[in-house]
Amino acid sequence: MKPEEEARQKIDRMLEASGWAVQDLRQLNLGASRGVAVREFPLKSGAADYLLFVDRQAAGVVEAKPIGTTLSGVAEQTGDYMAGVPDNIPRVTEPLPFGYESSGTETFFRDLRDPDPRSRRVFSFHRPETLNEWLAHPQTLRGGLRAMSPLSRKGLRDCQVEAVQNLEESLAQERPRALIQMAAGSGKTYAAVSSVYRLIRFANARRVLFLVDRSNLGRQTRREFQQYVTPDDGRKFTELYNMQHLTSNTLDPVSRVCITTVQRLYSMLKGEPEFEPELEEQSLFGMPQAGFPPAEISYNPAIPIETFDFI
Template identity: 50%
Template sequence: MSNNQNPEQKARNNIDRKLNDSGWIVQEKTRVDWSASRGIAVKEYLTDVGPADYVLFVDKKPVGIIEAKRDEEGHRLTVVEEQSSDYATSKLKYLNNDPLPFVYESTGELTRFTDFRDPKPRSRPVFSFLRPETFEDCLKKKPLRERFLDIPGLRTYGLRDCQITAISNLEKSFKDNRPRALVQMATGSGKTYTAITFIYRLLKFADARKVLFLVDTKNLGEQAEQEFMA
């Protein structure tokens, strides 16, 4: 890698590397080999609003775009979302494509991702690009935010009033598309059981794949493990 590269070239090199790490083959628009991989990222693919920095193809089907920005523009990634969405809704040359659902803005160091299938799309920071097979799985079902809307009413049998309130309000927060929520419960009110009940409902009704449960002490971790296994 040359030390004389300009900031945009450096950003694209970092993006290329991260795409490779996530199972993508990066190719130039003039030399596309569809047999090289099921996941192909084509640089400067032509659209009716201009060339997109990267168009992501899974099994020859376009699924998303990446808008590349210089590292010093990292603080403005949310500002360029509109430009990225223009590419996502554009027509690709040689193809009669539907709008592309998955959009990234990236400097190679900072990356934001939007799933435009969400009821209220919004970008979020991510650390890597989704793998081609993950995109394929995503396209087979509704987006997670939409699946939240399908969670049925809570069966309250065996739950305390404070647990019912916590779970119901937490689920409402998710359905309202809020990215964060804070649950405050008194000592001895069954916080871990409340969390387990909510996680169970995410896995069963919203088809969540993974839920991260963090504790701040070893004892709490062992206690939580026992309750999860009960």
């Protein structure tokens, strides 16, 4: 089997696991599913490896490459396909907003509606329902991060103000990974809760995952959210938004904040129905790691990659 054929087989499985019906052009049936991925679809600039349809309208492109290809250099080709949909094909916008490059082991994604669109690595493909939901909103999450309301200093120490402002600046500049380092007792959790509130309130984050390494920190974090009084509204956080502290392996679909341990999240991603609470009492950081390989995770359709906007 050629490397590109192997990549396409993996991509087929990834798309199907994410809720897409994968079809050949000669078997085209856009009514088969809400999301349909059509192989080798002819466009103005050539044949796209996959053309993605959501509710019978073209919405995105997947460019398949052999394993080992440097995907960051493929974005221009994907962009040509996104702008090359034939005039007789219904589409959500011109050019198409969503572009993927994938080798089956590595996948990049770009949303042209972002302020400065660029490809970023994702674990798998988004569900068609998610793309449809994004299309219903005029502003993307990254666009919202650039339109955040000024931070109120009410109830915040200087170090907390600096932490929240710098975090928001980093996110607005599309640097999604950030580390806040503060002294013990300086209010790290309160600063984190303040930041989460602002991401939900002003950037319209759908759900935030708050990870802890042991259960007593989870209980402490839950109390912080319950006691947090919003500076602009005056009501408590939990009066405005649902918050869930996981004690089972079931996510509340309406909660905007989910608090859980790394241990329980790993159990959920593996598809285990339940997890013993006693195993959450001890931090994994205090256990010997020598000789143990990194834990591996495969895609779980019950917890797709878009489940959380921030961690």
